[in-house]
């Protein structure tokens with residue numbers, strides 16, 4: 001159920017015609033070359049050293065991670081169905097009929113095996129070498145560059161990130177809960193926008209993702225006083241938030257884990273009395289891939305005021321998506 005693991009970046013991938021001269025160079029030289037890339041419109045060069053390792057990386061490694069739900073081929077099919085004429089043509093031109101596109105899931109796994117490094121770890125290595133430590137926005141920007149130009153990551157992304165950031169600034173919450181940390185993109189984005197003294201709890205069951213996120217969060221300069229990463233599934237963590245983590249109630253929730261868990265976890269938060277009066281609950285991807293049961297409940301149960309902020313899917317402007325905003329009124 002991971003959101004769109006197979007969708008391609010919006011900007012063109014680097015031309016493979018341009019690559020041969022570099023590809024013949026020893027890898028050590030290629031790694032040394034790119035560091036001047038930032039701010040000069042040469043961001044792809046900054047990660048050019050990835051190409052010789054896997055020449056088909058940008059096209060091939062969009063997803064296909066079995067553990068994370070929808071297989072790349074299935075998502076690709078849906079995305080093509082939803083694209084307009086222009087998007088469809090672009091899609092075909094880029095990936096549509098190439099053997100690499102037809103074999104996305106296999107190639108993705110092949111990429112992980114060949115490099116011996118999971119996708120999220122590759123992204124982190126890029127961030128570590130190119131982002132400015134202690135500068136959350138530069139770290140987010142570096143993730144964006146990686147995701148647009150190299151491999152798709154299912155972070156909230158810059159467009160929907162702006163919506164989250166704006167709502168968070170408006171609400172100025174004291175306590176924030178994120179469900180689904182992944183690489184820590186959303187965590188860093190929210191931690192940077194929170195008022196001083198606010199505390200963010202973020203929940204991630206996958207230890208591999210949690211390990212990357214922990215490093216990203218600390219790289220951005222947020223300590224445990226500000227951001228607490230809890231490793232475990234939301235259904236186990238939510239009931240323990242009060243007793244184990246001292247969270248009395250939460251002012252702002254960002255749901256961005258598996259979509260089928262949204263409704264269950266919203267009800268869990270209600271049952272455990274964890275939603276503060278007028279708490280804001282944001283839920284990502286309610287348009288694509290969608291969370292219809294969650295939306296139906298939020299609109300009809302009488303406990304929330306609900307609206308959807310329309311945007312597009314992270315790193316893919318052709319696919320409509322949206323963030324639901326719920327305001328908890330508790331039925332009053």
Ligand SMILES: C[S@@+](CC[C@H](N)C(=O)[O-])C[C@H]1O[C@@H](n2cnc3c(N)ncnc32)[C@H](O)[C@@H]1O
Nearest residue numbers: 154155156180181182185186206233234256257
């Ligand atoms: C779409 S990603 C989260 C993206 C992140 N919020 C961001 O903006 O960078 C979804 C994440 O939810 C995690 N996840 C899946 N099931 C979960 C659960 N039951 N509780 C918490 N997280 C879960 C997955 O492991 C994955 O890392």
